[in-house]
Amino acid sequence: MRIGLLGTGPWAGMAHAPALSEHTGLDFAGVWGRRRQAAGELADRHGTRAYDDVDALFADVDAVAVALPPAVQADLAVRAARAGCHLLLDKPLAATVERGRAVVDAVREAGVASVVFFTSRFVAGTEAWISAQARTGGWFTAHAQWLGSLYGGDSDSPFAASPWRREKGALWDVGPHALSVLLPVLGDARRVAAAAPGPGDTVHLVLEHAGGASSSLTLSLSAPAAAAGTGVELRGASGTAVLPTSTGGPVTALLRAADALLTAAGTGRPHPCDAAFGLRVTEILAQAEALLDDRIG
Structure with a gap:
């Protein structure tokens, strides 16, 4: 499968480009970015071609991987799907429900495969644990904590300057990770029952799930480094x-996500983390954001 990369930022450089270069089932055919010089530099490091015209890249490849802010990703994903490209997307799928739905519609109409890279779902041990807990069932409640220190005052992360993360905060950056673990175990979220702000960009959510369980989520990019970390605890029968x-x-993890895209494209069977699942996560995030806006406003 010939695949192109959209994006030239830190995530593209440290994750996407190395994975696309390393995967034996992919031909890393080119890079396009909003910054021409950065696209050239990234392409040179991985022995591929930089494209000035994104539509020319779409015409030359079978698939694209996207490492761009969600608002930019959604619009380009629609164009890529309409050009017949399979999609390896990043989370969150889009910055609004409307744009996320446009991606899902384009994927369906074009008949292309899609995989959204929720990191935990493509780590072998984590995915095995999720599948095992879903089979066990009978869960009464769960608590998830995704605490990053991006804005904790002592971070040198290259992502700290990301404009979309500054705007959307932990809810949209690490919230998708927590939801990608909880939803397959507890069932879809029937509603966001509560949402409250905490220190910095911290948010606390309570969800009611279709399976009857409830969950609480604490999400932050503002935790002190000593308090940062990830955890999920389930309690049940x-x-x-x-x-x-x-x-x-x-x-x-991205190598496994690329495997999933190849399988979905080859079999025509959607992956559990396809664009439709990405849209569902976007809908839940938007509901939580609306509750927070009402509370703060």
Whole structure:
């Protein structure tokens, strides 16, 4: 499969480009970015071609991987799908429900495959744990914490300057990760029952799930470094279960996401983390954002 990369920022450089170069089932055919010089530099590092015209890239490849802000990703994903390209997308799918729905509609109408890269779903140990807990069932409640220190005062992360993260905060950046773990285990969220702000960009959510369980989420990019970390605890009829610590970096997870895209494209069977699932996560985030806006306003 010939694949192109859209994006030239830190995430494209540290994760997407290395994974696309390394995957033996992919031909990394080119890079397009909003900054021409950065696209050229990234393409040179990985022995591929920089494109000035994104539509020319779409015409030359079978698929695209996207490492761009969600608002930019959604519009380009629609164009890529209409050009017949399979899509390896990043989370969140879009910055609004309307734009997310446009991606899903374009994927369906074009008959292309889509996979949204929710990191935890493509880490082998984590995905095995999620599947095992879904089979166990009988869960009464869950609590998820996704606490980053991007804005904790002592961070040197290249993502700290990201404009969309500054605007959308932890809800939209790490919220998708938490939802990608909870929804397959507890069922879809029937509604966001409560949403409250905390320190910095921290938010607290309470969800009611279709399976009858409830969950609470604490999401932040503003935690002190010593307090940062990820955790999910389930409690139910069979006792408790705790999400295992992830091993391996984003490149390994992206290699598995690329495997999933190849399988979906080859079989025509949608992956559980397709654009439709990405849209559902976007809808839940938008509901939570509306509740927070009402509370703050």
